[in-house]
Amino acid sequence: MAENIVQGLRDKIENGIVTGLFAPGERLDEVQLAKRFGVSRTPIREVLMQLSAIGLVEIRPRRGAVVVDPGPQRIYEMFEVMAELEGMAGALAARRYTEEDRADLLAAHGKCERSAESGDTDAYYYDNELFHGAIYAASHSEFLAEQCTTLHRRLRPYRRLQLRVRNRMKTSFSEHTGIVEAILAGDAEAARALLRSHIAVQGDRFGDLVSTLAKREARTA
Amino acid sequence: MAENIVQGLRDKIENGIVTGLFAPGERLDEVQLAKRFGVSRTPIREVLMQLSAIGLVEIRPRRGAVVVDPGPQRIYEMFEVMAELEGMAGALAARRYTEEDRADLLAAHGKCERSAESGDTDAYYYDNELFHGAIYAASHSEFLAEQCTTLHRRLRPYRRLQLRVRNRMKTSFSEHTGIVEAILAGDAEAARALLRSHIAVQGDRFGDLVSTLAKREARTA
């Protein structure tokens, strides 16, 4: 019974938020959650504080915790920052990647190819995470990798929504190919530019995102 | 007696870490802190978890919390990311600033000028924060501003050290001038480049940082 309880709970609740089990705006009652998971309120509180620090929930003094519901504007901003950080990771990776990094990157890219062809969005979603993780690792900046991973996690639900847009998966994969080429060619600025536009929610994609959000909003209301 | 207790404690302990009252690597004993601040262990634990989520302390299961001691490598990486984010904020600010932003930026710049001339590093440190805050605000990206502010806080102790290096304050101020000009001219890429090199710990400055860190290390040991 190490702190595993808290850790496990954190993952469960975080996952619940990410997958929509806990809807944005929903109130997270401490005793309810405690009963639900068969623990006391203390670990629940600690989990909620952690999630609050990450920005997934908001704790209003004396008024409990609610799942944060970032508006389209804020989600756009988050993607904007993510694009910049990923671009940076790509640029660093292009300059610093080792043989090992190269192998990992190609392996992840291969996995993405297979799941893209099979049309399995869930598989692609997972392999896509691997792919981006490989880039973070190749940047050889631990801090940057952590920042990217954290943001990636926070954006998880919205990325998932985006994959649903028609053809987004195939497009995404073909963008990956260009990114891999740029990195392996050691072209830092090309890698940066390609990753930026790969992540950024630009043009039509912003509209797609907003409308998908609206749909989900309607469903939960 | 709202959640002020936890909030107040968080500021106190965070500040203690930042100012060196709690040295890097120091163990943070829950009962000691509880006695010291006249509260029970519960709020202390909550504070420690929050600081852990921010990355200021590390909590090892069953082994307590210690003040994180990032090595030079990691500190360098943090500045690297900060440089990129500030550059981004500057670029956005150049495109989006309003009349109000312009006034705030110039005001902050003026304050920096006065404290730089007076040679007061503490005053300059504070005004410098205002200056950068004005840029974040002008970027009109709340999320980016939050990220920048958080990182800025984490890097606080090292920035302070840097100001001690001879002439750094004057150099910093003259760099500010260029940044202001680029932003107000609406030149996004110039603003980005100038801010990047303003923040980045490049060339000699990395050596300065490491040696200053080593000095401090020796002092606390």
Next chain:
DNA sequence: ATTGTCATTCTTGCATACAATATGTTTGAC
């Protein structure tokens, strides 16, 4: 009928008690 106020209830926030684990020290055996 609507609105304002008061009271009750529910929930959070802090403290304290209890349980479990890790670490350090001591003792015994080889």
Next chain:
DNA sequence: GTCAAACATATTGTATGCAAGAATGACAAT
């Protein structure tokens, strides 16, 4: 004399209890 094992102690992790504040509902007054 040294190493290992066991026990004791100290410290973290979890539960529960108690108090204070906020939300909700009811009742009364306009």
